[in-house]
Amino acid sequence: MIERNAAPVRGAESFDQGVSAWQEWQEAPWGRLRYAVAQAGLAGHLGASGAGPLRVLDLGGGDGGDAVWLAARGHRVTIADYAPAMLATAARRAASAGVADRVICAETDVAALPGELASGDFDLVLCHGLLPYTTDTSGTLGTALGALRPGGLLSVIAMNRHSEALRSAVRTMDPDVVLRALDARTAHTELFDAELRMHTAEELTSALHGLGCGEVHHYGIRVFCDYIPDDVLKSDPAYYARLERLEIAAAGREPYKHTARLLHLIMRKPGPAAGGGS
Template sequence: MSEDHEVSPAPGTFDSALAVWREWQEAPWGRLRYATAEANLVRHAEALGDGPLRVLDLAGGDGGDAVRLAARGHHVTIVDHAPAMLAAAAERAAACGLADRVACVEGDVHRLPDDLADGAFDVVLCHNLLAYTDDARRTLAASLAPLRPGGLYSLMAINRHSQPLTLAVRELDLPAATAALDSDRAGTRMFGSSLALHTAEELTRHLTDLGCEDVRHYGIRNVCDHITDDARKHEPAFYADLERLELALTARHPYMHTARLLQLVGRKRAR
């Protein structure tokens, strides 16, 4: 989670919110976010071959994505600027018997160490970063640099198209929903910061200009956030049905266009 730009929270914000972040991850909406992202990655990563892949997880926090990929046999390097998040990631990997497949590096995407910026990674994840930067194109360019030609790139961002619906359906705040139609910012209670919102159309154009091809658009939490009865989501049977529905909708038009999160997966163009 980058500290490089002005919309980012102050250093230490993510560390102090670690317990709240873990609670969010373990809630149904957090579990859906990770399960759907993993499923979308797997359908692309299989085309890269059978051997272990070298994965770079930028702003990877406490390893929510990394441990899932390490469990599939891949070697994952997490880069994050929050020491407590990285410590939690190392603990999570060790608890799962995956310490040898997960490395943690304190750093920033715009100033990566030379051994990480060498363009040799098979997969780069940029899942938890874009909401905290005010220059999306610069961040995308920096995050693509460590990826080898032909490698897989996965980007996640908060979908700007979802914000008016979120305010109208969940908050019943219709004036705020109307105002959100023309805004690319939202607040977050968890980290007490301003979040940058994006659209898949905007980000796909950036990625194409920066050398990506075959960019696919997926929606994450297409319906979950519009179900206001959060208690039902904790019921195992209801959650299982919800996850099946979300996985069925993730690549289906038009649902991804109003999903709470957008995921773009593409390949770095060969030189």
């Protein structure tokens, strides 16, 4: 079901036009690893909580890659995104998976959530891949925390700035390119023709502490994948299976997580531990 809570937001068109390319990326080895490793990390925290069905808010959740996985596990998920074609794809995806009754698609600007989404009633909030597209990091994290009830879980995925120079070295073998990458704060993506802002786990952890969060758990996503130059080999099923096992095993390990292409932070909002869906 799609609910429209705001007028169309400028910029949504670029995401809608990239739906097909985005789905191709998701099906590529690096895209599959992004979801597999994130799901493994999140499952560890959800399992430890002993929670029953949760109320989940997926900020900038696009075509439902995370939402449908959670809905298939019995949780009730609201996707908040301003790109209508992405949301329509998410609705079809949920229907195909038989979980349409547990997924709501809300067409809204994450920076101006309607009251029913910002009211602090959610058990789990996802902020996966949203920070690279916003200039207001603290404001976005504050919005995510504001939607959580006390004791609720927040999951953040962002591009890791520490990975850029290493990735450039492997991919270009050009010292001049790598030198520029040392101070780069953005990376261009052809997928949506955008400059993506990169962050570090240290910066985001500091911002979350400033917003009142306690312990922040840090994981890396694609610790080794982006430094293996043979992209064709990664598509071999047997090789991919081995690579996925490696990536899941390395996600939380020092020092490897610090140079992963993506950083994954999981923390609880201060307050009583979440017990279950409301």
